[in-house]
Amino acid sequence: MDTVLLRSWRFLTAFQYRWVLRQPADTLDRGPAWLAPLFARSPALFPLLAALQCRIPATPPSDGRHIWVTHRSTKIAQALRQLGEETGRSLEARAPRRRRAALSGLLPPRLLIRIARLVARRARRLDRHVQRSLVQMLLEYAALCRVFARRPPRLVLVPCDLSPQRIALGAAAERWRVPCLYFQLSLFNTYAPPFRPDMAVVANAEAERKIAAIGAATLWRPIREGVAELRSLPDRPRRIGVVLNNFARPEKLEGPLIRLRRRFPEAAFTLRPHPNSRHRLRPLPEGFLVDPPGRDLAAFAAEIDLALVGNSVAQLDLLGLGLPVVHLDGLDEIAFDHCGFVAEGLVFGAATAAEIELARVRAFYARPSWRPRLLERLGRFAEGHPQDPPREAFHRWLRACLDQEPVSGRPACAAS
Numbered sequence: 001m002d003t004v005l006l007r008s009w010r011f012l013t014a015f016q017y018r019w020v021l022r023q024p025a026d027t028l029d030r031g032p033a034w035l036a037p038l039f040a041r042s043p044a045l046f047p048l049l050a051a052l053q054c055r056i057p058a059t060p061p062s063d064g065r066h067i068w069v070t071h072r073s074t075k076i077a078q079a080l081r082q083l084g085e086e087t088g089r090s091l092e093a094r095a096p097r098r099r100r101a102a103l104s105g106l107l108p109p110r111l112l113i114r115i116a117r118l119v120a121r122r123a124r125r126l127d128r129h130v131q132r133s134l135v136q137m138l139l140e141y142a143a144l145c146r147v148f149a150r151r152p153p154r155l156v157l158v159p160c161d162l163s164p165q166r167i168a169l170g171a172a173a174e175r176w177r178v179p180c181l182y183f184q185l186s187l188f189n190t191y192a193p194p195f196r197p198d199m200a201v202v203a204n205a206e207a208e209r210k211i212a213a214i215g216a217a218t219l220w221r222p223i224r225e226g227v228a229e230l231r232s233l234p235d236r237p238r239r240i241g242v243v244l245n246n247f248a249r250p251e252k253l254e255g256p257l258i259r260l261r262r263r264f265p266e267a268a269f270t271l272r273p274h275p276n277s278r279h280r281l282r283p284l285p286e287g288f289l290v291d292p293p294g295r296d297l298a299a300f301a302a303e304i305d306l307a308l309v310g311n312s313v314a315q316l317d318l319l320g321l322g323l324p325v326v327h328l329d330g331l332d333e334i335a336f337d338h339c340g341f342v343a344e345g346l347v348f349g350a351a352t353a354a355e356i357e358l359a360r361v362r363a364f365y366a367r368p369s370w371r372p373r374l375l376e377r378l379g380r381f382a383e384g385h386p387q388d389p390p391r392e393a394f395h396r397w398l399r400a401c402l403d404q405e406p407v408s409g410r411p412a413c414a415a416s
Contacts, residue, residue, distance in 0.1 A: 005171065007194040009134070011193070064403055086391070140165050149176065152176055159183050160183065162189070167194060174195040179199075182200040184200070188339050189207075202220060230322050233361060238305055240264060240270070241271075242260070242288075243312060246277050250280065253281075254285065259354075261286070267287075270288075270290075271291065297314065304323065305324075315341050315346075316347075319347070329351045336351060346374055
């Protein structure tokens with residue numbers, strides 16, 4: 001069966017979703033074993049995409065200027081702009097145009113029912129959201145395999161926040177030997193991807209170790225150039241910041257915010273929604289203001305004495321700006337310390353507002369071992385760390401990928 005599909009299925013169920021939604025993972029191996037034979041007939045799955053109202057990627061670009069991604073973002077654009085300056089290129093990320101699959105030639109009812117039953121049977125105990133994500137990844141993978149067999153791109157870029165589409169892109173690239181560049185754009189996502197990229201740009205030691213273990217070449221690129229000294233935490237904080245992630249539910253914030261107000265009655269609070277959040281905030285309790293949209297995180301951090309954060313990489317970003325941080329449970333729907341920063345000893349954690357004792361917070365961040373550990377996590381290695389491979393070798397690899405003519409060929413791991 002398709003080994004890269006099996007790894008992708010395991011990753012999606014066991015890592016991204018079982019940990020967050022606390023779902024059983026009884027489908028880790030059996031799902032791909034039953035579904036993989038159907039994907040050998042990938043052209044027959046395109047009518048199914050139409051039946052499920054999915055959109056499939058159009059033909060990827062072939063010129064040496066664009067790098068194919070599942071969707072663009074500001075971080076990706078900035079990273080490619082810097083790579084372009086280093087290599088003397090004008091690089092752009094191009095997300096594939098997506099089109100509706102043709103409604104003609106639908107699958108025979110028997111085959112459609114068989115696929116639906118197999119998916120439902122192998123993921124029956126998982127959350128509906130997990131089931132949809134698995135189907136999305138599988139169908140996207142089938143679509144990409146068909147595209148890559150006909151006209152593969154010269155290079156694909158997969159960022160580290162692995163959505164079903166991005167997992168499918170990396171898996172299809174491995175299967176069809178399309179050069180793949182994996183980019184660690186976040187300090188949180190330090191896991192090894194379920195596919196094997198040709199090159200990985202990493203930002204700290206943990207990501208370097210895990211990705212090198214799967215056989216990928218790594219290039220060192222720190223995300224933060226400088227790390228400020230941690231500011232002292234006053235006995236009576238004047239202003240406290242509450243930083244939300246993209247999974248925060250506004251209708252469930254009133255209770256936690258009221259408890260925070262009772263815990264710190266003399267402080268003023270500033271609520272910072274996630275920049276990409278589409279949720280409309282409800283009226284806030286007295287004493288709460290909303291941070292202006294689009295304001296830089298450093299400007300926000302400069303005005304507060306303490307930050308209370310949910311499951312977000314903003315915990316490390318704020319510590320790097322010199323601001324004390326408390327990871328507080330209840331600010332989102334994700335399990336406490338899903339990012340793992342509390343378990344690593346990097347962030348002070350509290351299950352309730354009553355557990356936020358400022359003396360304990362100060363003692364936590366005053367430990368001699370804390371700052372060296374933070375510096376390593378933020379990409380500032382101590383002396384003696386082995387140097388990354390010469391940057392010029394990476395630039396030569398990148399130029400070679402963009403200059404070569406893409407040729408369709410046989411998959412690298414069709415069966416095992």
